[in-house]
Amino acid sequence: KAGVTQTPRYLIKTRGQQVTLSCSPISGHRSVSWYQQTPGQGLQFLFEYFSETQRNKGNFPGRFSGRQFSNSRSEMNVSTLELGDSALYLCASSLGGVSSEKLFFGSGTQLSVL
Amino acid sequence: GENVEQHPSTLSVQEGDSAVIKCTYSDSASNYFPWYKQELGKGPQLIIDIRSNVGEKKDQRIAVTLNKTAKHFSLHITETQPEDSAVYFCAASRDRDDKIIFGKGTRLHILP
Numbered sequence: 599k600a601g602v603t604q605t606p607r608y609l610i611k612t613r614g615q616q617v618t619l620s621c622s623p624i625s626g627h628r629s630v631s632w633y634q635q636t637p638g639q640g641l642q643f644l645f646e647y648f649s650e651t652q653r654n655k656g657n658f659p660g661r662f663s664g665r666q667f668s669n670s671r672s673e674m675n676v677s678t679l680e681l682g683d684s685a686l687y688l689c690a691s692s693l694g695g696v697s698s699e700k701l702f703f704g705s706g707t708q709l710s711v712l
Numbered sequence: 713g714e715n716v717e718q719h720p721s722t723l724s725v726q727e728g729d730s731a732v733i734k735c736t737y738s739d740s741a742s743n744y745f746p747w748y749k750q751e752l753g754k755g756p757q758l759i760i761d762i763r764s765n766v767g768e769k770k771d772q773r774i775a776v777t778l779n780k781t782a783k784h785f786s787l788h789i790t791e792t793q794p795e796d797s798a799v800y801f802c803a804a805s806r807d808r809d810d811k812i813i814f815g816k817g818t819r820l821h822i823l824p
Contacts, residue, residue, distance in 0.1 A: 703755030
C-alpha cells in the first residue's frame, strides 16, 4: 500500500506570494490533517478535513486555508506569504480522524520564504 | 487553551543505557496519548500509544506510562541503540475533538 505523498518536496517563494501544497492520503483514509513544523515551535496542528469538510482548525491566521476533494486528496494554501511561514509542512492521513488513532505522515514540503 | 509540555528538548545517552522523555498536558479530558519518532528527512511515525484507561504499555524496548492524576506521561526506551537517535514527539487528544496537540519534541542522541 502506498504511503502518504506530499508534493512538492521543496518550495522557494518570496514574501507576498501565495503557495499551494498537495497531499495524497493512503487509499481508504478519509481524514487528512495538516501541520506546521518549525525548530522553535515543534509540530503545530493547522486543520483537519474529513469527507471534504473541515472539522477543526488550530490557531493560525486566515491566510492558511485548505480543502479536500472527493477522492480524499487535500490541498493547503497560504496566501500573502511572510518570512515566518518558512517551515516544514506535514500532512497526515488516518481512517477516522486525528483523535484517538494512528496518524500516517508524509515526508513533508519544505517551504522557504525569502 | 490546551497545552502539552515536553522535556527535555535534547537528551544524550550512552548506547545501551535507558532514555526517558516526559510530557505533561493541561486538558484533563484528554484520553489518547501517542508518541511519534521522526528521523531525518522523514515524517513522524507512531511508535507507541496509550489510552487513559491504561496506566502502562510496553512494546519490546519501548514503554509508556500515564499518570492521569498528575496529567503526566512518559516514554521509556531501554537498551538504547544507534537507530534510536531521532526526534521524539508526545501528543494528547480526546475523543471526537478532531484536534491533537503535540509537544515541542525531544532530540535524542545515542552516543557510541
